[in-house]
Amino acid sequence: MTATKSLYAARVPIFPRRVSGRFRNLKWVIMAVTLGIYYLTPWIRWDRGPNLPDQAVLVDLANRRFYFFWIEIWPHEFYFVAGLLVMAGLGLFLFTAALGRVWCGYACPQTVWTDLFLKVERWVQGDRNARLRLHQAPWTARKIRLKLTTWSLWLMIAVATGGAWVFYFADAPTLARDLATLQAPGVAWATIALLTATTFVFGGFMREQVCIYMCPWPRIQGAMMDEGTLTVAYRDWRGEPRGKGLRRRERAEAAEAATRAAGPRIGGRSPVIPMQVRGATAVAQPAAPAPAVPGAAGDCIDCNACVNVCPMGIDIRDGQQMACITCALCIDACDEVMDRIGRPRGLIDYVALSDAPREAAGGAPIAAWRHAMRPRNFVYAGLWSAVGIALVVLLFIRPEIEMTVAPVRNPTFVTLSDGSIRNAYDVRLRNKHGEARDFALATGEAMAGRLALSVEGSTDAAVTVPADTQGRVRVYLTAPPGSAPATADRTEVRLWAQDRESGERAFVDTTFNGRETP
Amino acid sequence: MSGKRKDDVTGTETTGHVWDGIEELNNPLPRWWLWTFYATVVFSLIYVVLYPAWPVVNRATSGLLGWSTRGDVAAEIEAVDASQASLFASLTEVDLRVLPRNEELYGFAQQAGGAVFRNTCSQCHGSGAAGALGYPNLLDDEWLWGGTLEDIAFTIRHGIRNDEDPDARFSQMPAFGDILERDQIALLTDHVLSLPGGADPAAGEAGQLFLDNCASCHGENAQGDRTIGAPNLTDAIWLYGDTPEQVASSIRRGPSGVMPPWGERLGEAEVRAVAAYVHALGGGEAQVGEAPVAEGAGATGAEPSDPDEVPFAEEAGATE
Numbered sequence: 001m002t003a004t005k006s007l008y009a010a011r012v013p014i015f016p017r018r019v020s021g022r023f024r025n026l027k028w029v030i031m032a033v034t035l036g037i038y039y040l041t042p043w044i045r046w047d048r049g050p051n052l053p054d055q056a057v058l059v060d061l062a063n064r065r066f067y068f069f070w071i072e073i074w075p076h077e078f079y080f081v082a083g084l085l086v087m088a089g090l091g092l093f094l095f096t097a098a099l100g101r102v103w104c105g106y107a108c109p110q111t112v113w114t115d116l117f118l119k120v121e122r123w124v125q126g127d128r129n130a131r132l133r134l135h136q137a138p139w140t141a142r143k144i145r146l147k148l149t150t151w152s153l154w155l156m157i158a159v160a161t162g163g164a165w166v167f168y169f170a171d172a173p174t175l176a177r178d179l180a181t182l183q184a185p186g187v188a189w190a191t192i193a194l195l196t197a198t199t200f201v202f203g204g205f206m207r208e209q210v211c212i213y214m215c216p217w218p219r220i221q222g223a224m225m226d227e228g229t230l231t232v233a234y235r236d237w238r239g240e241p242r243g244k245g246l247r248r249r250e251r252a253e254a255a256e257a258a259t260r261a262a263g264p265r266i267g268g269r270s271p272v273i274p275m276q277v278r279g280a281t282a283v284a285q286p287a288a289p290a291p292a293v294p295g296a297a298g299d300c301i302d303c304n305a306c307v308n309v310c311p312m313g314i315d316i317r318d319g320q321q322m323a324c325i326t327c328a329l330c331i332d333a334c335d336e337v338m339d340r341i342g343r344p345r346g347l348i349d350y351v352a353l354s355d356a357p358r359e360a361a362g363g364a365p366i367a368a369w370r371h372a373m374r375p376r377n378f379v380y381a382g383l384w385s386a387v388g389i390a391l392v393v394l395l396f397i398r399p400e401i402e403m404t405v406a407p408v409r410n411p412t413f414v415t416l417s418d419g420s421i422r423n424a425y426d427v428r429l430r431n432k433h434g435e436a437r438d439f440a441l442a443t444g445e446a447m448a449g450r451l452a453l454s455v456e457g458s459t460d461a462a463v464t465v466p467a468d469t470q471g472r473v474r475v476y477l478t479a480p481p482g483s484a485p486a487t488a489d490r491t492e493v494r495l496w497a498q499d500r501e502s503g504e505r506a507f508v509d510t511t512f513n514g515r516e517t518p
Numbered sequence: 519m520s521g522k523r524k525d526d527v528t529g530t531e532t533t534g535h536v537w538d539g540i541e542e543l544n545n546p547l548p549r550w551w552l553w554t555f556y557a558t559v560v561f562s563l564i565y566v567v568l569y570p571a572w573p574v575v576n577r578a579t580s581g582l583l584g585w586s587t588r589g590d591v592a593a594e595i596e597a598v599d600a601s602q603a604s605l606f607a608s609l610t611e612v613d614l615r616v617l618p619r620n621e622e623l624y625g626f627a628q629q630a631g632g633a634v635f636r637n638t639c640s641q642c643h644g645s646g647a648a649g650a651l652g653y654p655n656l657l658d659d660e661w662l663w664g665g666t667l668e669d670i671a672f673t674i675r676h677g678i679r680n681d682e683d684p685d686a687r688f689s690q691m692p693a694f695g696d697i698l699e700r701d702q703i704a705l706l707t708d709h710v711l712s713l714p715g716g717a718d719p720a721a722g723e724a725g726q727l728f729l730d731n732c733a734s735c736h737g738e739n740a741q742g743d744r745t746i747g748a749p750n751l752t753d754a755i756w757l758y759g760d761t762p763e764q765v766a767s768s769i770r771r772g773p774s775g776v777m778p779p780w781g782e783r784l785g786e787a788e789v790r791a792v793a794a795y796v797h798a799l800g801g802g803e804a805q806v807g808e809a810p811v812a813e814g815a816g817a818t819g820a821e822p823s824d825p826d827e828v829p830f831a832e833e834a835g836a837t838e
Contacts, residue, residue: 005531005544005546006546007533007544007546007547008546008547008548008549008551008552009546009547009548009549010548010549011548011549011550206550209548209550213547213548213551408646410644410645410646410648411644411646411648411657414648414655414657414658414800415658415754415755416658416659416660416754416755417658417659417660417750417753417754417755418753418754419714419753419754422657422658422800424657424800456798456800457618457798474798474800476800481754
């Protein structure tokens with residue numbers, strides 16, 4: 001066996017360095033908001049009346065109800081959930097077409113929790129170099145103590161994560177009490193255990209492996225991006241050739257001298273202005289002269305800051321790659337370095353693929369918002385809005401009373417002893433309110449006086465439907481002997497239901513079957 | 519393994535695997551992926567030992583845990599039976615006259631009764647309970663032997679004209695084909711068919727025939743007698759058909775339907791459950807001295823007269 005690579009490789013641990021900057025700050029804000037929503041939402045109360053849960057967001061699987069603030073979804077209205085999923089899909093299309101893997105970099109739970117775990121790790125064990133040293137150090141008491149502290153904190157976060165999830169499926173305060181007194185149902189414990197395990201392992205130990213080897217999204221997104229998509233990239237036409245130290249200084253001084261000799265000028269190779277609009281002055285007055293001497297050093301000083309802060313352990317200067325989640329931390333890291341060496345920011349930046357040839361040829365950068373103004377993005381945004389508007393409209397035209405009428409067809413009619421003809425109907429009435437409702441039933445005016453209406457088990461043609469249920473009653477329509485409906489094959493009839501309290505009403509058209517006499 | 523080399527384009531080593539000249543680059547899989555694969559293999563081995571797995575000639579190996587889907591179903595049925603035991607117990611003891619007032623028990627009885635009905639009654643009375651020629655329609659409001667909950671339960675419990683139950687309801691209509699002449703039967707047939715139209719049962723020659731031969735059971739007013747299951751001849755319901763041929767045949771043969779007793783086979787609780795189900799099919803009669811429950815009651819309360827086709831006149835005005 002020669003010294004060739006094995007077919008399998010162990011994970012190489014990654015110890016990202018701390019970084020600060022605008023994207024880091026944005027990510028802190030997003031983490032605080034998303035985690036805040038995740039952990040706190042189940043505890044928001046929402047009064048719906050005495051017989052309905054008072055939890056603002058609740059997925060009641062046992063009773064097949066979904067509550068979201070003032071909205072209540074029954075299983076037959078699952079199209080709302082389907083519509084939201086369609087919107088989620090279209091939203092991802094839109095964001096991917098416009099901003100690449102922005103979901104992966106900022107909002108994906110794997111990213112957010114890994115970020116949180118890294119923060120804990122850094123807090124306990126120190127920054128990149130300290131963690132690297134600790135990793136390579138033998139297992140001393142100190143190392144064991146630090147590692148155990150880190151893992152315990154991770155485990156606490158993981159338990160809280162799994163614990164928060166189950167609160168979405170049951171009344172949170174009740175379940176919390178049951179969990180505290182060890183009386184919660186087994187499925188709650190199993191769910192917490194499973195999510196604790198996945199959070200702990202994925203956030204603490206698998207990290208970038210999840211994104212690279214387990215998640216299908218990087219492949220799908222690679223196919224959905226195009227040359228106009230903004231994504232984190234390295235301006236190699238500005239950074240190369242990279243170099244550091246003496247050699248670099250010599251080249252830079254040569255370039256400086258050449259530029260001075262040539263006098264101030266605008267044009268030629270573009271002054272490297274980052275794509276983000278930084279104010280008109282930056283454009284009119286280039287922050288730094290361009291290297292005019294061929295062979296002069298690029299802006300990249302090969303300090304490896306972008307590599308050291310990367311949670312995926314990659315080098316963005318290699319170009320767009322599947323492992324890049326576009327978390328933009330390398331932008332912050334590089335900007336910091338550019339500030340320090342007095343070069344303009346944006347060596348690593350949000351850039352579209354189509355920018356590369358233009359900027360390399362000296363063209364002016366295009367503003368980010370112009371990149372977003374592409375037909376493709378408008379189509380996605382339009383579709384997304386259309387589905388959203390349709391859902392909102394559907395939500396508001398949902399009838400308060402829902403009635404269905406199923407004529408009993410076995411048999412189609414019954415002859416009573418006095419010769420009258422009776423039809424039966426299974427009438428279902430939905431009551432979505434938090435209290436029982438009385439419904440009055442009647443036939444439409446056209447049949448009034450010709451068809452008598454009665455309800456099985458009721459003396460006054462009224463139905464009481466308990467709170468939050470669908471009531472089913474058998475309704476009888478009876479035609480007197482020899483009357484038109486009794487002797488006709490079919491007669492159209494309209495059944496009305498009215499909520500006795502609110503006065504809302506609904507109708508369903510159905511038919512009355514008579515005994516046709518030849 | 520001699521084919522390993524560095525690929526010129528990518529700078530990546532090849533695995534040495536070659537198919538028709540196509541080589542495979544070695545981008546190593548993560549080691550944990552391999553361990554995950556081994557873990558699934560171990561899992562499957564344990565699963566095969568514990569659960570039904572290998573098909574043999576007429577069944578699968580049973581597995582050490584002895585688990586089966588059939589066993590699951592049996593356990594579920596047992597659990598349901600256990601949960602319904604108390605309901606069935608109270609159904610056995612409840613006074614049928616007050617059963618409809620016990621909402622939970624009454625609802626349970628109707629649901630359970632519907633299942634029993636479809637199993638044991640639908641063969642004769644039809645799955646919709648509409649009956650057939652010679653088999654009574656249970657949806658209408660005529661009852662040969664009475665239509666209260668207690669009457670229906672008694673009929674189900676003991677049956678009709680059977681030899682198995684000494685308490686079975688019993689009566690016998692003679693075969694008048696052996697007693698009357700053909701033209702007398704023809705006369706009676708026309709007479710009986712005219713009764714629902716309001717004809718006097720005692721009028722004329724046919725009336726005399728009726729009084730002599732039929733009135734002892736069907737009554738002088740021809741309205742029948744429930745104590746002996748003699749049908750009312752003045753209503754619109756004809757168990758054995760309403761054509762002259764069918765009525766004449768009924769007079770000649772004296773048809774007497776038979777119903778088996780169900781008390782032994784179903785048990786008291788299920789008998790009562792079926793009674794509750796049948797009683798609520800639209801023709802059930804209230805107990806004596808009780809307010810009527812369904813059937814036609816309140817029918818006039820729902821007759822609106824509103825010009826815009828919408829009933830509920832007064833409320834409608836209030837909401838708009």
